[in-house]
Amino acid sequence: MALGLQHLERVCGDNGAVPDIEVTYADALSDRVARAESQRAALTAAIEETRAARSLMFADDEHDPDGSTASLDQARDVALLEQTERTLSELAEAQRRLASGTYGRCELCGGTIPSERMLARPETRRCVVCAATEEGRRRGRS
């Protein structure tokens, strides 16, 4: 069957084509990057807005019952923004690893990380076992 043969050629493809899973990884990564970037833009705007609003009511700040809520919101947004920045740099790292061919390998044991895990968390650098070991160690120490 022509269809079956085509499929076989696609799977075995020795014509230097990028394997399908790497295309999928690249898609998943750029999707994450796009989402993180729009989140960063939204957070930056929200922080600016809160800052502007606070500077307007600066004179009343000490007596303003909303003042503490606004600064709580701001602290939360700033924390989220920092987290988003970290995610973005992890994603950039992941894209570099994908380009250099080390993507999908555990940085600790060198094992292949299952594609389901890579797709669920494209910035993952460790396999489940190593991540769990590391997590346990961190918890044991603190």
Ligand SMILES: [Zn+2]
């Ligand atoms: Zn590992």
